[in-house]
Amino acid sequence: MDHELASCQNVLVDRATRDEDARRRYPESEDDDSWLMGPSNVVSPYLIDVSKIMNCRALRRGGDKTQVRPLEPNTHIRRRLSHSLGVAGLAVPIAKLLGLHPDLTHAAGLGHDMGHTPFGHTGEVTLSRLSEKKICHEILGVVIAQKVERRGRGLNLTHQTLLCLRDHSRGDGQFGTETCESEESALVMHTDKIDYFWADYHDIFERGDCLNPLDYPELVGLAQWFGKGYRSRTAKCLRALCLESKAAGRISFGLCEEAMRLTRVKEIMYGKIYNVVNRRAEVISLIERVYRALEKIAPHLDPVFFIALLGDQELLGLAKKDNLSPADLAGLSATEILANLKETKLDLTSPDLGW
Numbered sequence: 388m389d390h391e392l393a394s395c396q397n398v399l400v401d402r403a404t405r406d407e408d409a410r411r412r413y414p415e416s417e418d419d420d421s422w423l424m425g426p427s428n429v430v431s432p433y434l435i436d437v438s439k440i441m442n443c444r445a446l447r448r449g450g451d452k453t454q455v456r457p458l459e460p461n462t463h464i465r466r467r468l469s470h471s472l473g474v475a476g477l478a479v480p481i482a483k484l485l486g487l488h489p490d491l492t493h494a495a496g497l498g499h500d501m502g503h504t505p506f507g508h509t510g511e512v513t514l515s516r517l518s519e520k521k522i523c524h525e526i527l528g529v530v531i532a533q534k535v536e537r538r539g540r541g542l543n544l545t546h547q548t549l550l551c552l553r554d555h556s557r558g559d560g561q562f563g564t565e566t567c568e569s570e571e572s573a574l575v576m577h578t579d580k581i582d583y584f585w586a587d588y589h590d591i592f593e594r595g596d597c598l599n600p601l602d603y604p605e606l607v608g609l610a611q612w613f614g615k616g617y618r619s620r621t622a623k624c625l626r627a628l629c630l631e632s633k634a635a636g637r638i639s640f641g642l643c644e645e646a647m648r649l650t651r652v653k654e655i656m657y658g659k660i661y662n663v664v665n666r667r668a669e670v671i672s673l674i675e676r677v678y679r680a681l682e683k684i685a686p687h688l689d690p691v692f693f694i695a696l697l698g699d700q701e702l703l704g705l706a707k708k709d710n711l712s713p714a715d716l717a718g719l720s721a722t723e724i725l726a727n728l729k730e731t732k733l734d735l736t737s738p739d740l741g742w
């Protein structure tokens with residue numbers, strides 16, 4: 388580690404979330420993981436959250452949900468799960484360096500995208516349009532964590548972790564951290580973007596089977612300025628984030644040259660790239676087919692909720708069938724989950740965190 392980066396050690400330790408701050412909705416006596424809990428926090432409450440998230444169905448479903456390139460058979464192209472692991476992998480060492488809570492950062496990094504529908508943001512937007520409800524994966528993730536996992540009892544995550552999940556998303560908007568309620572939340576918000584821009588860039592331009600980099604010289608020039616490959620580009624961003632955060636006395640990544648150049652990367656990715664690689668028309672048509680079929684054959688279900696709980700391949704399989712019948716839903720991840728829920732029409736737009 389270079390001298391300048393080493394000087395960032397523990398600079399935010401006074402602003403770290405503490406184990407003593409952790410609170411859960413339900414008492415220890417009602418928690419499946421109570422065997423790990425105790426008055427002295429021998430195991431950090433946020434490490435217990437990491438364990439809960441690592442073993443939950445929502446995280447597993449992320450193994451078959453689009454990150455950036457839908458309907459691609461190559462398993463090296465990132466899915467939501469690999470992106471979430473990537474965010475945690477980048478954010479935890481930075482939390483350690485700066486003196487923030489590494490376990491809260493880990494839980495937030497792993498769990499932040501648990502609420503994604505199949506086919507990424509196209510799925511989210513399409514389901515919002517069809518249902519006339521604003522479906523946001525950051526809210527849906529909190530609903531799933533609290534009311535869907537573990538047969539509807541929820542994971543009983545700490546309020547602190549749930550807030551990180553709720554507050555991580557910015558879409559194509561500004562990357563401000565004003566709404567983040569902890570430094571760990573702010574770190575994960577920035578690390579999410581740092582990971583996905585450079586991971587998406589790699590999957591789109593550096594596999595040789597998607598877009599031609601020669602057609603996007605400004606973006607390629609920016610990527611080259613940051614370094615050669617995902618590792619060096621993310622490292623340059625995170626190093627700058629550490630130095631800017633040290634100067635600001637809180638997580639900050641908006642004033643340095645790296646942040647400004649990354650903002651330009653964001654503008655180009657959202658303005659010219661994502662809409663080319665997301666196979667929008669094809670994905671919309673698949674979702675619409677399944678949504679309309681579900682309205683007919685399973686009127687007791689909320690089609691948005693059902694579809695949100697499917698993986699890409701499950702949805703694709705349903706969309707390919709002519710004359711879908713209730714028997715075709717047997718054995719799917721969504722069917723398995725809904726069979727165990729008392730309430731199958733949840734409010735998917737409310738995180739219900741006022742406790």
Ligand SMILES: [Fe+2]
Binds near residue numbers: 500525555
């Ligand atoms: Fe997200």
Ligand SMILES: [Fe+2]
Binds near residue numbers: 470499500579583
């Ligand atoms: Fe993400």
